[in-house]
Amino acid sequence: MSDIKCAFVIQRPPYKSETSTLGFTHAISYQVVEMLLEDGQNVIPTVCMVGEGVLNLLKDQKAMENYGVTSIESHGKNGLLVDLDILVCKEDLDRFGISEDRLLDAEDMGADKKLQIVTYDEIQKVMEDSNHLLFF
Amino acid sequence: MGTLTIGCFSSLVSSKSLDFTLKLAKAAVDKGHKVNLWLSGNATGLGKNHQKHLKDYSTGEKPALELLEKGVEICECEACALARGIHKPDGIPGIQWNAMHWYLAKIYSSDRVLHIGGE
Numbered sequence: 724m725s726d727i728k729c730a731f732v733i734q735r736p737p738y739k740s741e742t743s744t745l746g747f748t749h750a751i752s753y754q755v756v757e758m759l760l761e762d763g764q765n766v767i768p769t770v771c772m773v774g775e776g777v778l779n780l781l782k783d784q785k786a787m788e789n790y791g792v793t794s795i796e797s798h799g800k801n802g803l804l805v806d807l808d809i810l811v812c813k814e815d816l817d818r819f820g821i822s823e824d825r826l827l828d829a830e831d832m833g834a835d836k837k838l839q840i841v842t843y844d845e846i847q848k849v850m851e852d853s854n855h856l857l858f859f
Numbered sequence: 860m861g862t863l864t865i866g867c868f869s870s871l872v873s874s875k876s877l878d879f880t881l882k883l884a885k886a887a888v889d890k891g892h893k894v895n896l897w898l899s900g901n902a903t904g905l906g907k908n909h910q911k912h913l914k915d916y917s918t919g920e921k922p923a924l925e926l927l928e929k930g931v932e933i934c935e936c937e938a939c940a941l942a943r944g945i946h947k948p949d950g951i952p953g954i955q956w957n958a959m960h961w962y963l964a965k966i967y968s969s970d971r972v973l974h975i976g977g978e
Contacts, residue, residue, distance in 0.1 A: 727966065741900055741977070742868070742900075742976060745899060749899070749959045749962065749963070750945045752958060752960040753958035753960070753963055754960075755958075755960045756963040758959065759960060759964035760967055764968065765963075766967055805919060825960060829908050835964040855972040855974075856974070857974040858976055859976060
């Protein structure tokens with residue numbers, strides 16, 4: 724059996740609802756999906772941050788101080804730590820005036836992966852190449 | 860016949876998305892398709908038993924029981940349910956409790972996936 728590719732397209736802003744958090748946590752759960760699959764089967768997730776969804780990736784979020792919850796920044800860092808491909812729409816970053824140095828990374832956790840800032844065309848290709856799309 | 864997996868994240872009363880999901884699942888299973896239903900976020904309220912059907916509010920317990928009888932697999936996110944004060948003894952019998960990888964595993968073997976987002 725071949726791998727199944729899923730694109731998790733996160734377009735909601737952080738904290739207004741739990742939607743973007745659920746996008747990350749569902750994508751990260753690919754780490755343990757093999758428990759429920761046969762040998763050789765796997766789900767390959769790609770997280771695509773578009774629109775207001777790019778705001779989820781700002782670093783130095785104060786969610787614990789303000790809301791008493793784990794920050795979405797932490798979920799993003801955990802995603803990088805477990806080797807999720809996280810694509811960020813360049814056009815939307817530009818639209819919000821967000822420079823790359825304001826975005827999270829997980830170097831302090833020892834992650835090899837980094838956020839991938841790409842054009843929307845590249846995100847479109849990933850979506851077209853995916854078996855299933857999940858919009859958050 | 861195919862396999863359809865639906866993920867729903869909307870609550871029962873404050874939107875009609877979950878009502879739509881239940882009706883769609885019934886239509887699909889009645890046509891002979893295999894249907895899986897994943898409930899996450901506010902949709903986990905569907906799994907609470909002893910729902911009182913007030914006429915101004917939609918209800919999910921009876922449709923959910925009908926779907927279970929027809930062989931639809933329904934599973935809700937355990938963490939999402941517990942965070943909302945819904946515990947297993949309060950759950951509708953037959954609705955499974957698991958974590959998000961259940962959804963991904965069902966997606967793996969599905970011909971179609973319909974992901975209905977939350978509020």
